[in-house]
Amino acid sequence: MRKIAILGFGTVGTGAVESFYYHKDLIEKRAGETDIKYILDIRDFPESPYKDKVIHDFSLIENDPEIAVAAELMGGTNPALDFTKRLLKKGISVVTSNKELVARHGAELISLAKANGCSYLFEASTGGAIPIIRTLGDSLSANVIYKIQGILNGTTNFILTKMLEEQMTFSDALKLAQDLGYAEKDPTDDISGADSARKICILASLAFGKHIKPEWVRTVGIDRVTKEDMAYAESIGAKIKLVAVASKEPDSEKIFITVEPHLVCNNHQLSVVSDVFNAVMVDASSAGRLMFYGRGAGKLPTASAVLTDVCAALTADGSLNNDVWEDCEEDIIIKTDGQEGLPILE
Amino acid sequence: MRKIAILGFGTVGTGAVESFYYHKDLIEKRAGETDIKYILDIRDFPESPYKDKVIHDFSLIENDPEIAVAAELMGGTNPALDFTKRLLKKGISVVTSNKELVARHGAELISLAKANGCSYLFEASTGGAIPIIRTLGDSLSANVIYKIQGILNGTTNFILTKMLEEQMTFSDALKLAQDLGYAEKDPTDDISGADSARKICILASLAFGKHIKPEWVRTVGIDRVTKEDMAYAESIGAKIKLVAVASKEPDSEKIFITVEPHLVCNNHQLSVVSDVFNAVMVDASSAGRLMFYGRGAGKLPTASAVLTDVCAALTADGSLNNDVWEDCEEDIIIKTDGQEGLPILE
Known part of the structure; x- marks a missing residue:
């Protein structure tokens, strides 16, 4: 047996x-x-x-x-x-x-x-629970992946949801997340975006076939998001979400990868992802836009x-690892300066 | 080769x-x-x-x-x-x-x-393009599937979207769908729900391991949906969508399966599925609720x-068909009488 x-x-x-x-x-x-x-x-x-x-x-x-x-x-x-x-x-x-x-x-x-x-x-x-690894590895075989956008950390999404829907402060929402067991006693990895950075690296490595390292990801956490930012977002028909993005231009070897709070417009699919749920949106050459949604933890x-x-x-009778990840250097990453204000997903 | x-x-x-x-x-x-x-x-x-x-x-x-x-x-x-x-x-x-x-x-x-x-x-x-077949077949191996709800026909979803957003009549929206190549000259299979019925049978057969036949599905099309129905839905914070549903109670062999227009409340994930997009929502024992979204045709x-x-x-070196579908009789299906008004997804 x-x-x-x-x-x-x-x-x-x-x-x-x-x-x-x-x-x-x-x-x-x-x-x-x-x-x-x-x-x-x-x-x-x-x-x-x-x-x-x-x-x-x-x-x-x-x-x-x-x-x-x-x-x-x-x-x-x-x-x-x-x-x-x-x-x-x-x-x-x-x-x-x-x-x-x-x-x-x-x-x-x-x-x-x-x-x-x-x-x-x-x-x-x-x-x-979202079967996104198998999907990227097996179910989009005949596609070039252009872009992945994801809400990959349930704890931060829960905190931002409470700040929006119940006008909580960041620290009250964090405390509630800890009381409910969604956040660790030391919540640094979640709040700082480090957890999301690891996850977008895994997705990007699968999608692009190169091993992208977490320390190369421009990573901004949610600890500086205020109630006022939330109110501003709402006034323009948007929500603030911690979104991880990885993209590769067709015919380019360069990869853009970031984790930071975004203004997500209310007609964008990711805007309805609340509480501890995660979602991953994939843009691919044949399939077009796909989204996968479910419990992230x-x-x-x-x-x-x-x-x-x-x-x-x-x-399996042999290895199920269809694609190896090529080694690559940090110069594959497109570097961007921090910009004024939050990036917007429309 | x-x-x-x-x-x-x-x-x-x-x-x-x-x-x-x-x-x-x-x-x-x-x-x-x-x-x-x-x-x-x-x-x-x-x-x-x-x-x-x-x-x-x-x-x-x-x-x-x-x-x-x-x-x-x-x-x-x-x-x-x-x-x-x-x-x-x-x-x-x-x-x-x-x-x-x-x-x-x-x-x-x-x-x-x-x-x-x-x-x-x-x-x-x-x-x-949604990899829902492989997901039900392979990616939820250690789950009992309780329920599947899906918008499985892009043509009818396009027509209902145009009736809602641009106040078109059913026949004008159908004509537009035909002009854009989304609907066939003879659109009967789409409009009547027959196409959705075939698809929910495939999903239900995969999920429940029994071969469910299209003729057993209670199937109601969208041809009787009026602009007034749309306006009523909007007034109560909902949209009308052609939704296919298949469910099985835990510890029961009986299956409920239907295709019919539903009132989908605006906070329900399926309410944001517009135009020719499809979506499939799955409720499973371990994974909880999952949703998969993408171009349906x-x-x-x-x-x-x-x-x-x-x-x-x-x-593959051998057969990839992990699960056979057992033969079964129509008495496995829970029969329901048509009800007054549209069923609601909250």
């Missing part, structure tokens, strides 16, 4: 395990008989119904020939990067929700998977993406 | 051929070296740059071991059904835009493909879907 290992038993890991057992019939109908054999974490979970699967020694997974797929749901770079490389080198597919790792080391890990006949899949890294939506990748990896 | 045959050189066929050569580098990077070897049509095209590929004898395709994939873009049942069966029996994958054939004979053709180690793919049959958007399937079929 081809079995599964879960790396990390936090919120996402718990969601993946619970959702796996809730949907086991469905998953086995798709992917054949399977089970979760190990859950790796540094902690013990004596109250968990899955406590017997919990292990602390990574080498058990690495050296178990029954393990076909590992779901890396730990986050961060260490030890996730080391574990991922060791698994891929053994021919064990890795699926992940770890946007930091994919954004920083995607090219290397995809190539490593391909070289070892297994897969490195990351549907859960960007857009939560949360235990079950993320589990949906993780388990979709697990099913894909279990049924 | 694994080569491609195009069956039918009308609007969709021409779009597929032109888009193939425009994107040939991209397609070959994905799917390996390939080419279009034959274009089957009853007509000659002496002015076409592809005239040398045009043939009239189907058996050339069927008996050519170089052909790995055929794109059936003829529409209708005859001879499309016969051709499709003969190709699949030879192990040649078939991709299609033919919603009528998929809605009526999908279960049989999917099983036939599976039995012969090839694929029957139909991304282009529903939702134009047209030469290039349809070509995008056709060529995505061609790439998938060219790279």
Whole structure:
């Protein structure tokens, strides 16, 4: 039987395990008989119904020939990067929700998977439950992608929605997001735009076939957006949203990429994306304009993406990584000076 | 070299051929070296740059071991059904835009493909460029689908948009749609809801794993929608849209399926879907609510879907049909009497 290992038993890991057992019939109908054999974490979970699967020694997974797929749901770079490389080198597919790792080391890990006949899949890294990774990778094969615009961070979108609809201040809205569990105690990565920058890098790398790094992205957070800015936006028939944009002119190698608050006009599709929802808009040569909308985070939506990748990896005979990301230098990025006022999406 | 045959050189066929050569580098990077070897049509095209590929004898395709994939873009049942069966029996994958054939004979053709180690793919049959077929088939593996709501016919959505925004009568809006090439000379299949009924059957069959037939769908067209209805909708903060709905209660085998004009409230995601655009909203157990939006028809958007399937079929070693559709009887359908007034989407 081809079995599964879960790396990390936090919120996402718990969601993946619970959702796996809730949907086991469905998953086995798709992917054949399977089970979760190990859950790796540094902690013990004596109250968990899955406590017997919990292990602390990574080498058990690495050296178990029954393990076909590992779901890396730990986050961060260490030890996730080391574990991922060791698994891929053994021919064990890795699926992940770890946007930091994919954004920083995607090219290397995809190539490593391909070289070892297994897969490195990351549907859960960007857009939560929205199947945008598979769409860019597989479902737009015969398209040149011109542009991607996305609301990629649910926390900031929730805060901006509350500031608009309930006239909250930034700090009150942030506090509410923390109370509801949407924002971390240290919300810097969300608020500063760093989380969105990682995600637009993943989408841009997939769309353009070059590995675009987060530190190259012009990134402006939402912490300086005021109630007055919101009122001004409303007075001109717009909303303020934190939008990530990546574009490439046809016949040019240069890429424009940014994360910053935008004025989004009310007739623009992204203007109706509220609360913790995410959306990704894609402009492509044949398909034209497409939009994908759904829950950008949360235990079950993320589990949906993780388990979709697990099913894909279990049924694949070889690597599912269709496209490698070429290495490239920062001079591929079009540099722009900060402009007066917010950019507008009409 | 694994080569491609195009069956039918009308609007969709021409779009597929032109888009193939425009994107040939991209397609070959994905799917390996390939080419279009034959274009089957009853007509000659002496002015076409592809005239040398045009043939009239189907058996050339069927008996050519170089052909790995055929794109059936003829529409209708005859001879499309016969051709499709003969190709699949030879192990040649078939991709299609033919919603009528998929809605009526999908279960049989999917099983036939599976039995012969090839694929029957139909991304282009529903939702134009929106990759909704692959999403329901592959990207929501670990979800129970509860409900699908869609605006699946661009022609009727265009007509209703013009009636709303420019206060046109139904017949003036229909005439404009015909003048712009959005509606056929005989627009019955669009206006009556029959086209939407076929498409919601395809989506429901994929989502619920049972082959739902178009004649079981309660289908009401848009020809009785008046300017007064539009004005009434506007007065209560809603729009009138032709919406297809399919749903299944958890733990029930019964399916509700309908195509009819709905009052769609202005805060509902489907209310912003205008003109010839389509959208599909999916409610699923883990992913929650997802929406997919894009061009529902047209030469290039349809070509995008056709060529995505061609790439998938060219790279597959076996059948890509993950799920068969079980045969079922009409008593699976929940019957409802027509109600007073339009159903509401809030």
